[in-house]
Amino acid sequence: MGVQDNAPSKAKAQIWYNIPMRKTQHKSQKSAKNTSLKKPLRRQLFHLTSPIFFETLLLMLTGATDVFMLSRFSDDAVAASGVVNQLVFLVCLVYMITTLGTSVLCAQYLGAKQQKNVLQVIGVSLLLNLVMGILVSAGLYGFAPQLLHVMGIDPNLMQHALPYMKVVGGSSFLLALAMTLGAILRSHNKAYYPMWSALIINVLNVIGNYFLIFGHGGFAPLGITGAGISTLLCRLVAVGILYVILFRKVSQKPPLAYFQPFPWDKVKNLLIIGLPAAGENVSYDLSQVVITYFTVLLGTAALTTRTYTMHIVMFSYVFAMAIGHGASITIGHLIGRARNHAAFSLEKYSIRWALWVSVIISLITALLGRQIFGFLSQNPDVIRMGVCVLWVDVLLEIGRAVNITAVNSLIASGDVFFPFITGVLVMWGVATLFAYILGVWLGWGLVGIWLAMTLDELIRAAIFERRWRSRKWENKSFTR
Secondary structure (H helix, E strand, O other), X not given: OOOOOOOOOOOHHHOOOOOOOOOOOOHHHHHHHHHHHHHHHHHHHHHHHHHHHHHHHHHHHHHHHHHHHHHOOOHXXXXXXXXXXXXXXXXXXHHHHHHHHHHHHHHHHHHOOOXXXXXXXXXXHHHHHHHHHHHHHHHHHHOHHHHHHHOOOOHHHHHHHHHHXXXXXXXXXXXXXXXXXXXXXXXXXXXXXXHHHHHHHHHHHHHHHHHHHXXXXXXXXXXXXXXXXXXXXXXXXXXXXXXXXXXXXXXXXXXXXXXXXXXXXXXXXXXXXXXXXXXXXXXXXXXXXXXXXXXXXXXXXXXXXXXXXHHHHHHHHHHXXXXXXXXHHHHHHHHXXXXXXXXXXXXXXXXXXXXXXXXXXXXXXHHOHHHHXXXXXXXXXXXXXXXXXXXXXXXXXXXXXXXXXXXXXXXXXXXXXXXXXXXXXHHHHHHHHHHHHHHHHOOOHXXXXXXXXXXXXXXXXXXXXXXXXXXXXXXXXXXX
């Protein structure tokens, strides 16, 4: 059994493996034991984090490549893609209901060596995300004009946004399947397979954009529609690669006998984890949609700056995302093995790394802000606003690094409702409300909006970290 102390001392917090020591044991023996057990967990964490980091970086590069190549086409195309992608990201969070639940359940069941449960989760999650993906894709395609009007998009941008929305939104079911397949592979400690898939997709996306956006190689120049078609083809390739790898190299296909009768308990557990966990992400993205609407009120220059900035700052927190995902999988395995104290210490170790790397990268980005924006745009207003926002973002990344790691850890432990409730209250009560007050009402513009988002991230970071240290997440495992 693991250590169940709810108020661990500082010394206990350094123990990476939760085997209770006898009081009579010599201190030096205890120290040697702890040291030998730290290294395997750290090694396992970074074995996962490294490929997840490069995979996430490559996926971000795919989006950044689209923005850069579209910027050579027109600033209006960049602004239109920013609005569309905000909507697509929002509805794609629906897929995270199943994906997040899949990751947590697979990790805990694998840790507990419950193979039948693992295979049932794989089958159920793929089926659910396929059905949801088809429904969401049909909605994005069929109601594209209405959704864009709700976003308050400038009529001059509609000619760019509408065809892009239909292609990218209408093929989002492929993204749903790719997300699920990737989550299953990572939960099996096979994170390097999604990484190699992302590398292939990144190369194919650049090639597709080159031919389809600008009309090289005998193709008609399609502009933003070409970027959408390239994205669709890349998603199709990604699904094919990940599916073949999963069922030929990593896992057997779930036998039909495992679904007779249908494992409704797995559906229930997926939803118990996925609904509140995805709800926290949905709340954040809905908040960002409203903030994007506030940015639209500030004019096209502000919207273009926001689109550029969102892609630039992603590189500041890409490592935090990677180590957060890696910690989530490792903590899930530890929870499945009833090693709660090891999970407790692993989260603290992960946050330290996430903070250092995020702050350093954001500082470098801010220092190079004028050169970066000067490369992307010739508009002096865009450059001026972008440089100011990047300096504010240094503070924002402190909170974001803690949030990403702490929320992933809480969800991995099964403590899924607290992040959801806290996220909804703080995101809307701080980020969204003060984005309007500072950015629009007081006239501070995009800098005011970024200050509001910074305050939101810092408040949530303090709350989530306090929750983890309270250890109220213990005894919420799904393998009991």
